[in-house]
Amino acid sequence: MTLDRRNFIKLLGGASGLALAGHAAAQGKAPAVSAGSAAEIMPKGSARRVVVIGGGYGGTIAAKYLRMLDKSIEVVLIERNKEFVSCPFSNFYIAGLMPDMKALTIKYDKLAANHGIKMLHADATAIDAAAKMVVTSQGRLAYDRLVVSPGIDFMTDEIEGYDAKTPEIFPHAWKAGPQSALLRKQLQAMKDGGTVVIGVPLMPFRCPPGPYERACLISSYLKKHKPKSKLIMLDANPDVVSKKGLFTKAWNSYYKDIFQYVGGQVTKVDTKAKIVVADNFDDYEVAVANVIPPQRAGNIAVAAGLTDDKKRWCPVDAISFESTIHKDIHVLGDATLLPSDGGAMPKSGYSANSQAKVCAINIVALMNGKPTTELSAINACYSAVSETESVSVSHVFKVVNGKIKITASAVSPADFSIAKIEKAYGESWLKNVMTEMST
Amino acid sequence: MKRKWSRWSLAAGALALSATAFAQTPAQTPPTPEMVSFACAGCHGTNGGSAGLLMPSLASQSKESIVDAMKKFQSGERTSTIMGRLAKGFTEADFEAMGEFFSKQKFHATNQKLDKAKVKKGAELQEANCSRCHLDDGKDGKDDTPVMASQWLPYLQMQMDMYLSGARKMPEQMAEKVKPLSREELDALLHFYASVK
């Protein structure tokens, strides 16, 4: 795919030297970003320094484990927001099954204090790989190694009529927070008998089971509160891409009268007429539209020329997640493209968490001139199929010949015999993973 | 006297055999304790100290108890929701490294809301019934006996239910002690262990 210029200019916010960098990235070359005239902040002392961009599932864990493993390395965590809201479990909130987003929200103060991490609440706008500098809205700062875990941004140009205002009317809710609140509000305000559409983009996207879990929970909400309504899922993929047997079972046995799964990619939106158009030759008149646009690595990764143009993601090695384009820059989480031999690591919070630890172990080894250790990683993901039942998928990953290989992969039993227990285990997972990120 | 309740020494022999069988597969460098164990923390908490409510803490469990549990999960001998599926992706050398890691972590004390009367009753019962194996008020996890002190109560209750229903095989000599006790007495014991810090 080609990266569009418009987005670049937007994200680069007008700084002219940087707009050039964006252009270079759009051509698929590593941009010659210069840290420019921004004032230097937090001047580096004699200690070695790792800067981490992004205080989400990957970044918090990388920062924490780096400090746990080697206190002599200074760690600066750059995050634009004061609070982080978790996407995992946000579908429960959207479907009205959580009073608020408290259980999904963490702050950074304890994490920073417990581990001596220096927080910098700022927007990272560019990376000067040659000078080893990150440019932020507060000024520029130097690093010895940089970890980038920015999550995703959207390729909205692939949908006709989609502009900056579209998500205010057709929320994607694929980044948790105000978008989740908006979708919830729209569902609650909708009259019984309305049509809700969920548009699923082509793979790869953040959280493959996420849209299907959302379909279950919204269906469950409609069944209970607005039983004359319909939920239509337009899936751009040829088939359900995750836990297919389990989700289709839930749809068929619980939500038959509400839910319909339809093949089709959303190609056009009209927020005024409230119409969603799909490439299956159908137009859908909607009361609520949850259009999830196609995704790529977060803007900063694109601006820094860390992405492989065709793949939209950042190619990295499977040792320390070091970029294959820029030295001393490591990329984690949703943004990555890993060498894999049959089965990639899903773009999940669990993967990002597990990758961050592998990355931290091997960054510390590299910075201390020690041998690296071969990756061993886990992904696990609990998804709700109803208000009271969840199912899970789990993977174990090892590396063979420099490529990631799945050594075990399995889903919950198809008869939902443990689904009630897994609902409880899923809640405990959230508690533990959020505690990991915030303490 | 402390006794081993598993056939650990036997298993060690089998382990050496299968370790060779695995020699060509996954890791080319031996797994390090950190590399294989950090990944468990997403569910079990940093360094195996769980924040609750159903996920068990692994911190300070004995090496044998971790290895034994992982092998039983892998073979299916111990019923599980997800551990069996995960264990299949690891080698016995990995299990050893996990045991090495978690046994070295600090004991994880928890603050749980517990019924005080039950805790007291459990404290009276434990000496005569469980302390032979669950040493030092359940804080000392020797051999293949898991640490129970401060373990999350809902997890302990679930495990006891599984033992009683037969879903998890109870060590014979533990069963001798457990069987004569009433449900209330057992629940009091679990309350006691959950309260130990």
Ligand SMILES: Cc1cc2nc3c(=O)[nH]c(=O)nc-3n(C[C@H](O)[C@H](O)[C@H](O)COP(=O)(O)OP(=O)(O)OC[C@H]3O[C@@H](n4cnc5c(N)ncnc54)[C@H](O)[C@@H]3O)c2cc1C
């Ligand atoms: C509805 C839904 C449900 C999900 N459910 C699950 C689940 O049950 N289990 C699971 O494992 N995963 C789940 N996921 C996936 C999970 O949310 C992501 O995979 C995970 O968040 C990826 O982590 P990350 O570190 O790559 O990005 P994020 O967690 O998104 O973190 C990125 C952080 O970087 C910050 N940032 C980005 N750019 C900059 C910049 N330039 N300057 C400063 N800060 C910046 C952002 O503000 C953000 O805090 C779900 C996702 C969705 C949408």
